[in-house]
Amino acid sequence: MKSLSYLNKYFIKYRWRLLLGLLFIVAGNYFGAKIPVFVGKSLNFLSGKTELSAGQTLFWTVLGLAGLVMLFNIIKGFFLFLTRQTLIIMSRYIEFDLKNEIFEKYQQLDYAFYKKQSTGDLMNRISEDVSQVRQYLGPGIMYTANLIALFPFCLYEMLKINTELALYALAPLPIMATLIYLVSNRMNKLSKDVQQEQSRLSTLGQETFSGIRVIKAYIQEKHARQNFETSSQSYLKKTMRLVRTNALFMPTISLLIGTSTLLSIYMGGLLTYGGTIDTGDIVSTILLIYNLTWPFASIGWVTSINQRAAASQERINEFLRTEPAIKNQTETPLEPFRELRFENMSFRYGPDSPNVLSDINFTLKRGETLGVIGKTGAGKSTLLQMIVRQLDPSAGKVLYNSKNLSAINLTEYRKQLSIVPQDVFLFSDTIHNNIAFGALNFDTVTREEIVNAAKNAHVLHNIEAFPDQFETVLGERGVNLSGGQKQRVSIARALIRKPDILLLDDCLSAVDTETEEIILRNLQQLNRENQTTSVIVSHRISSLRNADYILVLEDGKIVEEGKPADLLLTNGHYRELYDKQLFEEPKVFED
Incomplete structure (x- = not known):
């Protein structure tokens, strides 16, 4: 449970909700423990075991006790409502804060971290793992506090009735505690296995959805289904191990509670026969044991919740402890x-x-x-x-x-930078918002700036051809645009920032030579107007026609460098690439 100590800072933040919730639990259980006592007293009056005081009548005495039972039940229910309004809502607030903290951490971590992680695992930590932790923050704490508060009240009332009877009734409880202790370690290990397998299942699902077009193109639906089924079977197998372990708790605890009830009836009968206690006292003791039945029966469930939460929080902590290499x-x-x-x-x-x-x-x-x-x-x-x-x-x-x-x-x-990556990424949002995303201040971007950026990227005519124009909502990763359109929208997003340094990573590979020429001409004009510094990465000579200086890389080393005209005279790597591409695409070099 050490991993869950990370959440203590949130308990401090919401300490008043926590303290009020615990106070309401104590108050509710105080009234709950009194109800069996009034029932027992009523039976004693009805059976004649307790004599009425002067001026009392049996009808009004029993009716008054019944009224107290109803009143105390109403008060207990009211405090239960207040408990849920404090502790359960507190758990939702902490869930909100924890998800935001994780998301903030996602944005802090560097590129190298994401090269090692799968998207499914990252999604699982911010969704399923946080949901498991919330169960500990809400129901886990509430039911644990409920047992801790209820047990002393019930014990006090039972000892007040008869110490010997109370000891017999409570005898099975140490056995219950021992069983819980023995099983909790196994549940912790199984919970970790289940969470890890769920991450793998999430990753497989995410990759399948992202690559659905490739799967369908190669008619590999059966193969994808088999992979998912294999992972699902593994998840099911590990989950069922945890479920079987958890399933042992309820029947075992119910058996022990039932044993406690039988002992109470048997010993109560002997004590009643000896005249030590009355029949109503036995009923009160049994009802007090029943009051403890669900809180003790919930130990197994709460233990499972807490072990799952501990396993999930440990996975979250591993991630939150990761320090970005780039700061x-x-x-x-x-x-x-x-x-x-x-x-x-x-x-x-x-x-x-x-x-x-x-x-x-x-x-x-x-x-x-x-x-x-x-x-x-x-x-x-x-x-x-x-x-x-x-x-x-x-x-x-x-x-x-x-x-x-x-x-x-x-x-x-x-x-000061704008970059158009080789692997273009567009959000599932409007074209307007995808372009505006590149601006330093998203909220103040004008329509004119959006239009100018699209025009300079030579994609304005394509956007205006859509029925909703700039308000066209793109599918995932811009699936409803062609490869060239996605590249040009990405270029528009980079241009709207009016950067000092513009980085283009082979971002014209999906456009034709005529479109490439228009975009390069526009970029050259913008560079002159804004004194923009550009780095254009490409495997096509035509994309570099306006470059002042060229680096030729091979196996991570600069094998040639210089002005384009000078490199053509060297008969080296650059000239070799130039001649090959001139032969393949002569129109590119006509001007």
Whole structure:
């Protein structure tokens, strides 16, 4: 249960709701414990075991006791209502806070973390795991506190009736406590197994839904169904182990409570025969035992809840303890961008991994356009991630105006950037909101800015062709747009920020050469007007026609660099790529 101690800060935050809820539980159980006593007294009056005082009549005495029973039941129910209004609502508030804390952590963690995690597992932690924890925060605490509060009241009333009878009635309870202790460790292990398997099942489901078009295209529905069924069977098997273990609690506790009731009747009968107690006292004792039946029977259920919550909170804690490798080290205001310089920069993903980039040296000045070209796997996209500081160098430096990139205000630095990634991502929202997402202030973006960004990305005519135009709602990841349209909407999203540094990661691969020419011409015009610095990554020579300087990457190293015209004269890698693509697409190079 140590993992659940993380939640103590929330108990402190909502301490008044917690304290009031516990107070209402105590008050409700006080009245609940008195009800069996009044019932027993009524029976004693009716059976003549208790004599009436002077002026009392049997009818009005019993009616008064019945009235007290009804009144105390109403008061008990009222306090139960207040308990739920405090403790259960508190659990919902904490659930809300915990989900927001986890989501905030998701946004803090760096690119390297997400390369190691599956989407299904991350979703499971913020949904199913938090739901399991909420059960502990609400019902778990409420029913545990209910037992702790009720037991002393019932014990007091039972001892007041007859100590010997109370001891016999309570004899099975230590056995119950021992059984709970023995089973709880097993339930904890099984709960962890169930949660891990559920994460795997969620991941498989998410991947299936995301790749449904590929599955249908290759007619692999049967294979996908078999994979899901195999994972479901594993989840079912592990869940049933937990259910079987949990199922032992209820019958065992009910048996022990029943044993306690039989002992009460038997010993009560002997004591009544000896004249020590009256019949109504036996009934009161049995009713007090029945009062304890559900609270004690709920121990198994509450233990299961708490063990599941502990397993879930441990998974949440593992995630919350993870520190991002990339952090903002300072809040110092950032000076205007002048240049970005790489000095002997190398990068690899781990100490035993080979270098993805090696000995990278270049300087990018404000207003320049840098082209980066190379074969697949040459390290082009990784180079852009180093510029954005999604990754830190394994060796060497990346300098912003002669300051190490890791030492400047990261938040302010990224405000100067816009990036169009190779893998375009669009939200399930309107086209308007997808473009406005790139602005520094989403809420103040004007319609004119949206239209201009779409026009410069040469996608305005496509958007206006839709019936709802900019209010067209996109499917998941922009599924109702073509590949080229998605790329151009993503470019519009980058342009609306009017960045100092624009990064384009092979983002024109899905457009035709005519459209590419229009977009590049628009970008060149914007660069001149705003003094924008651009880095264009591509495997197509045509995309780099307006570059001031070009880097040719191969196996993570710069094998050639220089101005485009100079590189054509060297008869090296760049000239080889140029000649191949000239032969394949002669129209691209006509101008």
